[in-house]
Amino acid sequence: MNEPKVAILTLTAALLVSAPRGLAAQLVSSKLEAGQFTVSDGSLPSSAIRLAPTVQFELPHATLRAHGSAFLSEQNLQLADGIVSGTFTSPTVYGVRAEMIGNASRAMDARSLGTDQVDVQTRVHVLFHQNGGVWLGGGVARPWRVAVASSADVTDAGAWTKVGSAIARFGEATFTTTFTNFSFTKVATVNDTVSAALSCTAGSLGGSSDAPLRALFAESVSGGACERQSRFSDLEGAMHWAVGVFELNAQTGYRFGDAYDVTPDSRRWTSAAATVWLGDRVAFIAGGGRQPALPLRGLPARSFVMAGLELAYWPMSRSSVPVSLPRSTLINSFEMRAAPTGMQKIIIRVGGVETVDVMGDFSDWSPLTLARKGRDLWELSVPLSPGMHQINVRVDGGAWVAPPGMPTMHDNYNGDVGLIVVQPEKSGH
Amino acid sequence: MRLHRPPRFALGLSLAALVALAAIRPVAGQDATVDRLAKLDQYNRAAVELMLDSAATLGLPVSYLRSVAYEGIQRKADGRAIVRAVRKQFDLLKTARATLGTVDSEELTAAAAVLGAGARPNQLATFRAQQKAPSRLEAFAVWADLLTRGVPAEDAFSGLSKLWVDGADDATFLRLWKNVQSDILQGLNPGTALQNRIRETPVRASPQVKPPEGQQENQSSR
Numbered sequence: 001m002n003e004p005k006v007a008i009l010t011l012t013a014a015l016l017v018s019a020p021r022g023l024a025a026q027l028v029s030s031k032l033e034a035g036q037f038t039v040s041d042g043s044l045p046s047s048a049i050r051l052a053p054t055v056q057f058e059l060p061h062a063t064l065r066a067h068g069s070a071f072l073s074e075q076n077l078q079l080a081d082g083i084v085s086g087t088f089t090s091p092t093v094y095g096v097r098a099e100m101i102g103n104a105s106r107a108m109d110a111r112s113l114g115t116d117q118v119d120v121q122t123r124v125h126v127l128f129h130q131n132g133g134v135w136l137g138g139g140v141a142r143p144w145r146v147a148v149a150s151s152a153d154v155t156d157a158g159a160w161t162k163v164g165s166a167i168a169r170f171g172e173a174t175f176t177t178t179f180t181n182f183s184f185t186k187v188a189t190v191n192d193t194v195s196a197a198l199s200c201t202a203g204s205l206g207g208s209s210d211a212p213l214r215a216l217f218a219e220s221v222s223g224g225a226c227e228r229q230s231r232f233s234d235l236e237g238a239m240h241w242a243v244g245v246f247e248l249n250a251q252t253g254y255r256f257g258d259a260y261d262v263t264p265d266s267r268r269w270t271s272a273a274a275t276v277w278l279g280d281r282v283a284f285i286a287g288g289g290r291q292p293a294l295p296l297r298g299l300p301a302r303s304f305v306m307a308g309l310e311l312a313y314w315p316m317s318r319s320s321v322p323v324s325l326p327r328s329t330l331i332n333s334f335e336m337r338a339a340p341t342g343m344q345k346i347i348i349r350v351g352g353v354e355t356v357d358v359m360g361d362f363s364d365w366s367p368l369t370l371a372r373k374g375r376d377l378w379e380l381s382v383p384l385s386p387g388m389h390q391i392n393v394r395v396d397g398g399a400w401v402a403p404p405g406m407p408t409m410h411d412n413y414n415g416d417v418g419l420i421v422v423q424p425e426k427s428g429h
Numbered sequence: 430m431r432l433h434r435p436p437r438f439a440l441g442l443s444l445a446a447l448v449a450l451a452a453i454r455p456v457a458g459q460d461a462t463v464d465r466l467a468k469l470d471q472y473n474r475a476a477v478e479l480m481l482d483s484a485a486t487l488g489l490p491v492s493y494l495r496s497v498a499y500e501g502i503q504r505k506a507d508g509r510a511i512v513r514a515v516r517k518q519f520d521l522l523k524t525a526r527a528t529l530g531t532v533d534s535e536e537l538t539a540a541a542a543v544l545g546a547g548a549r550p551n552q553l554a555t556f557r558a559q560q561k562a563p564s565r566l567e568a569f570a571v572w573a574d575l576l577t578r579g580v581p582a583e584d585a586f587s588g589l590s591k592l593w594v595d596g597a598d599d600a601t602f603l604r605l606w607k608n609v610q611s612d613i614l615q616g617l618n619p620g621t622a623l624q625n626r627i628r629e630t631p632v633r634a635s636p637q638v639k640p641p642e643g644q645q646e647n648q649s650s651r
């Protein structure tokens with residue numbers, strides 16, 4: 001237990017003390033949640049101070065993330081869980097984007113030595129101008145030190161849609177629906193103390209009233225252990241709503257499966273958390289609800305209540321979209337050249353995308369789509385009168401951002417715009 | 430009992446009316462797309478149009494203010510936020526005009542952007558038109574950017590006004606901006622980054638350009 005504790009403390013200290021410089025400062029984001037956490041399952045102290053640091057390193061097509069949480073109880077730090085994950089995404093081609101996700105995690109429980117899991121999943125997303133999408137995915141999860149499960153096949157499908165905008169009166173909301181199917185082999189021995197093992201024992205002994213159990217554990221294995229193919233599916237709806245300094249995350253779900261695989265307390269669940277940003281880097285968080293059991297991790301269903309502060313030393317992206325979308329750094333270059341007849345040619349180099357739009361005061365802020373002139377070359381001629389012009393660019397219908405390589409300033413609506421200067425007799429930069 | 434059938438000319442008349450309506454509707458639709466301010470509710474639209482009228486009366490660039498409203502509509506901003514943004518830019522334009530005097534609308538809007546980024550009117554006064562002075566547009570763009578990046582207002586003003594008074598051209602301002610931006614990304618304090626780069630920026634002295642009275646302390650002696 002000491003090594004994980006040291007890891008959590010080191011991660012927390014690193015968040016608070018060190019600061020990335022240069023390019024890394026643009027790529028690294030982090031947060032630290034600290035507050036009171038109360039759970040009902042008895043796996044942790046009923047009420048404890050919780051520390052949960054997260055560090056994320058973002059590249060245009062990859063995101064690496066480390067997260068952990070620990071509880072401070074009677075001056076002892078107890079690790080609750082830790083996860084390191086990596087997400088790799090392909091360029092978007094005709095609205096289709098592939099994603100590969102890998103996780104390595106450990107979940108600690110006071111009643112056991114903890115469980116480890118490695119899972120790999122691939123997803124294929126179909127995006128609708130970054131305002132919505134659907135995905136289909138599948139993968140394998142391999143847990144260790146879990147008495148009741150071996151490997152698991154995981155398939156999932158989902159849909160999401162984003163409505164509103166960050167500066168609209170009612171803000172922006174993202175709705176996500178996910179259907180996930182878990183198929184795995186339960187392995188139980190007569191020495192196990194969990195419900196599966198008890199059933200296994202009954203099945204192995206062949207009691208007179210356990211015909212259903214006998215059927216469930218038809219494939220009995222030697223050594224007092226038995227196996228069963230288990231399957232259950234989760235249907236979950238989630239909402240992320242952000243308006244001004246207020247954010248709300250809520251989810252509710254239902255678990256399909258027979259009574260043996262799904263315990264009654266995991267049939268339905270609902271939880272919510274509200275965040276109020278007190279400043280750029282400090283937020284108050286409060287939430288609670290019910291979480292279903294995680295059979296692959298050996299964790300039971302539990303209710304929880306939490307309240308605390310989030311310190312975002314380098315604020316994390318608030319995106320709630322369940323797919324990695326292109327970052328603005330994908331735009332390799334932006335330049336403008338004088339074109340004949342008083343026009344200016346906008347030239348943007350960005351690869352692996354389908355559409356590139358610009359807008360600015362010169363277009364009365366109507367989007368103008370650039371024409372693809374090469375693998376990563378996009379061009380558009382626009383009439384730009386002499387003067388200083390404001391411009392935004394977006395890729396694949398995503399967020400409007402200031403183009404790289406030119407002066408920028410805040411616009412009138414909490415965003416950033418690039419500044420193009422066109423001199424009377426020569427082109428701008 | 431026989432059903433009374435409508436006369437044929439009535440049917441023909443109805444059909445003609447439908448065709449006429451169908452022909453009229455696209456025209457109305459075109460009007461709606463042209464007047465994008467119609468997307469605002471009547472109160473906010475009236476407030477914006479009142480400011481546009483006032484700007485026209487004062488000789489301020491109406492198209493710029495209208496563009497600010499269009500920007501808000503495109504970004505799906507709340508109507509009240511759009512009115513606030515237009516009013517703010519209207520006030521900035523008035524301040525810029527009062528500070529710089531009669532200048533063309535391009536320089537006026539650029540000056541308003543600098544004021545909006547955090548420059549003070551008395552600082553802007555240094556950039557009053559001089560005979561044969563270099564263009565202020567690039568200087569204003571770089572100034573607004575530096576303020577946005579967190580360079581202290583006094584540092585940004587003293588550095589850029591010095592360059593402008595010394596006759597720096599557009600390329601010099603752009604080169605300065607790129608260097609400062611690079612230094613800031615490397616972790617240097619924004620104010621320090623600008624001061625360092627100003628010190629090493631060579632400019633050709635332009636004897637035609639003279640600072641306004643009271644600003645001699647900002648002139649370079651190099």
